[in-house]
Amino acid sequence: MSTFLTSPALLAGLKAAAEPTRLRLLRICAQGELTVGEITRVIAQSQPRVSRHLKILCDAGLLVRFRERHWVFYRVPLSGPEAELVGNVLQNLAIEDSDFMVDQQRLEDVLAERARLASGYTAELRQPPVSDEQLSTAVRKLLGSRPVGDLLDIGTGTGRLLRFLGESAEHAVGVDISSKMLLIARTNLQAAGLSHCMVRHANMYQMPFTNGSFDTITIDDVLNEAEDPAAAVAEAARILRATGCLLLIEKISSVNGVGDLEKAGPSRWLRDAGLACNTTVLVPEKRPAIVLCLGQKKDAAKRAA
Ligand SMILES: C[S@@+](CC[C@H](N)C(=O)[O-])C[C@H]1O[C@@H](n2cnc3c(N)ncnc32)[C@H](O)[C@@H]1O
Numbered sequence: 369m370s371t372f373l374t375s376p377a378l379l380a381g382l383k384a385a386a387e388p389t390r391l392r393l394l395r396i397c398a399q400g401e402l403t404v405g406e407i408t409r410v411i412a413q414s415q416p417r418v419s420r421h422l423k424i425l426c427d428a429g430l431l432v433r434f435r436e437r438h439w440v441f442y443r444v445p446l447s448g449p450e451a452e453l454v455g456n457v458l459q460n461l462a463i464e465d466s467d468f469m470v471d472q473q474r475l476e477d478v479l480a481e482r483a484r485l486a487s488g489y490t491a492e493l494r495q496p497p498v499s500d501e502q503l504s505t506a507v508r509k510l511l512g513s514r515p516v517g518d519l520l521d522i523g524t525g526t527g528r529l530l531r532f533l534g535e536s537a538e539h540a541v542g543v544d545i546s547s548k549m550l551l552i553a554r555t556n557l558q559a560a561g562l563s564h565c566m567v568r569h570a571n572m573y574q575m576p577f578t579n580g581s582f583d584t585i586t587i588d589d590v591l592n593e594a595e596d597p598a599a600a601v602a603e604a605a606r607i608l609r610a611t612g613c614l615l616l617i618e619k620i621s622s623v624n625g626v627g628d629l630e631k632a633g634p635s636r637w638l639r640d641a642g643l644a645c646n647t648t649v650l651v652p653e654k655r656p657a658i659v660l661c662l663g664q665k666k667d668a669a670k671r672a673a
Contacts, residue, residue, distance in 0.1 A: 370650060371410075371448070371449055371452070372449055373449045373450070373453065373642065377428075377429070377449075377472065380427075380428045381428045381429065381430055381453050382453075383428070384424050384427070384428035385425075385430060385453075385454075385457050386424050386659075387400070387421070387424075388467070389411060389413065389417075389418075390421050390425055391422050391457070391461070392411060392467060392468065393407065393411065393418075393422065393425060393431070393442075394425065394430060394431070394454055394457065394458060394473050395458060395463070395468060395471065396410050396411075396442050396460065396471055396475050397425075397431055397442050397444050398443075398454065398458055398563070398646055399475065399558075399563055400443065400445045400479075400554070400557075400558045400563045401441045401442070401443045401554060401566065401567075402441065402442055402443070402478075402500070403438055403439045403440065403441055403442075404418065404419060404422070404439075404442070405439075406478045406581075407422070407442065408480075409474060409477075409478055410471055410474040410475045410478060411471065412474070415453060418535070422442055426442075428450075428544055428664075429445065429448075429450035430444065430445070430450055430453065430454050431443065431444060431445070432434070432444070432445050434568070434630070436550065436568070436569045437569060438443070438545055439599075442563075442599050443566075446539060446564055446566070447493070447539065452476070460659070461640060470551055475580055477499070477560060479555075481559075482551065482554070483555050483559070484556050484663060486551050486552045486554075486555035486556070486563070487554055489548045489549075489551065489645075490526065490552055492579055493525075493526070495570065496589065497587035497619050497621075497657040497658050498651055498652065498658055499658050500528065500531075500532075501521060502651055502652060503528070503532070503617070503651065503658070504532040506649060506651045506660055507529070507532055507533070507615065507617075508532070508661065509622050509649075510615070510647060510649055511533075511584070511613070511615070511662075512663055514613065514658070515536075515583065516533050516536040516537040516538075516583065516584045517537065517538050517582075517583025517584060517609075518537065518538055518539045518540075518581065518582045518583050518584070518609075519533055519537035519538075519540040519541070519582065519583070519584045519585075519586070519588045520540075520542075520543070520577070520581070520582040520584070520585045520586070520604075520607070521533075521540075521541070521542040521543070521585075521587075521588070522543055522572050522575075522585065522586070522587045522590060522600070522604060523543070523544055523545075523572060523587060523588070523589075523590030524542025524543060524544050524549070524553050524567060525544060525548075525549050525551070525552070525553065525588075525589070525590075526552050526553060526556055527542050527552070527553030527554075527556045527557050527565070527567065528555060528588065528656055529542070529586045529588050529632050530542045530562065530565045530567075531557065531560050532558060533584070533586070534557070534560075534562045534565040535562065537565075539564070539566075539583070540562070540565040540566070541565070541566045541567070542557075542565065542566070542567045542568075543567070543568050543569070543575070544569070544570075545569070545570070545571050545572070545574070547569065550567050550568075550569060553567045554567050571592070572587075572594075572600045572603060572604070573596070573600055573603055574602055574603070575604075575607055577607045578607070579606055579607060580607065580608065580609045580610060581607045581609070581610075582608055582609060582612055583609050583612045583613075584612060584613055584615070585604050585607070585608055585612065585613075585614045585615070586614075586615045587614070587615070587616050587617070588601065588603070588615075588617040588619070589617060589618065589619065589658075590620060591616065591634070591637065591659065592618055592619060595642065597635050598640050598641070599637075601614070601616070601637040601638060601640070601641045602640070602641040602642075604641070605641040605643055605663075608643075610665050610667065610668060611665075611668045612665070612668075613662055613663065613664050613665075613668075614638065614641075614643060614662070614663040615660060615661070615662050616634035616637065616638065616660070616661045616663070617634075617659070617660050617661075618633055618634050618658065618659055618661075619657065619658055620650070620656050620657055620658060620659055621657075633659070634648075634659060634661035635648060635661050638661060638663035641663070642665075642666070643663035643664060643665060643666070643669075644663065644664050644665075644666050644669035644670075645661050645662070645663050646660070646662070646669055647660075647661070647662040648662075
C-alpha cells in the first residue's frame with residue numbers, strides 16, 4: 369500500500385488543516401483520545417461549531433472518530449500517510465502562540481478531572497497479587513527477544529500490560545467491557561506518555577478484529593472470573609497471527625494451586641484452543657502467587673523448537 373497521498377487527498381488534507389481552530393483541534397487530539405464534550409471545553413467554542421470542524425478533519429482523514437457507549441471520541445490517526453501529514457504539520461508549529469498555550473492549560477484541566485474520576489474508581493480495585501515491577505520483569509523475560517509487534521491486551525483494566533509493553537509495540541490496543549476501567553486505562557496511559565496506545569470497548573468473546581491481527585496478545589487476571597475462559601482463549605487464538613504468541617497470566621489461587629497447572633487453568637485453555645503451551649513461569653519463584661503461560665500456534669512452536 370502506498371505511503372503517499374494522491375494529489376487530491378493531499379490538497380484536501382492541507383485545506384482541512386489550514387484553519388486556526390482546526391490546527392488547534394489537531395494539536396489537542398494528538399495528545400490522546402478526547403470526547404466531543406472535552407474538546408469543546410478546551411477549544412471554548414459552541415459544540416455545533418466544533419463538531420463542524422471535527423467533521424472536516426475526519427473527512428480529510430486527519431482525525432479518526434470512534435464511539436464508546438454514549439461517547440464519541442476523536443484522535444489523530446496512528447499510521448498511514450494522513451498520520452504522517454498530521455505529524456509534519458504539528459512538528460512545524462511553535463506552541464508559544466497564546467491560543468495554543470491557553471488550549472494546553474484547559475486540556476490539562478480536563479485531563480486532571482478525568483484523573484480524579486479515575487483515581488476514585490481505582491481506589492475501589494483490589495491490590496494485584498504481585499507488584500508492577502515483579503510482573504513486568506517476568507513478562508519481559510518470558511517474551512525475550514521476540515518483537516512485540518502489534519499488541520492487544522484483553523481485559524486491560526488499569527492498562528497495566530500496555531504500560532509494560534506499549535513502548536516496545538508497533539501498535540497497542542487494550543480492550544475492556546467496563547467503561548470505568550477504560551477511563552482508568554486511558555488516564556494511566558496518558559499519564560505515562562503512551563498516547564500511541566489505544567483503548568477500546570469490546571467483549572472478549574466477540575472481538576472486533578479479523579483473523580490473525582496481532583503478534584502479541586496478553587490476558588492478565590481476567591479468565592479466573594470469566595464464565596467461559598476456554599471460549600475467550602479460543603477467540604484470542606483466532607485473532608493471533610500464525611507467528612504470534614498469546615500470554616495468559618492467572619493467580620495461582622484461581623487455578624487450584626501449582627499441582628494442577630498442567631491439567632487445569634491457562635495451559636489447558638491454550639491447548640484446547642489448539643495452541644502449544646511450551647513455557648510456564650511462576651512468580652515469585654519461592655512462593656508463587658501467579659502463573660504465566662505462553663502459547664503459540666503449533667507450526668510456529670515447532671519451528672522455534
Ligand atoms: C481483575 S481485572 C484485571 C485487569 C488487568 N488485566 C490488570 O491486570 O490490571 C479484569 C478485567 O477484565 C475485564 N473483563 C471482564 N469480562 C470481560 C469481557 N467479557 N470482555 C472484556 N473485558 C472483560 C473487566 O472489566 C476488568 O477490567
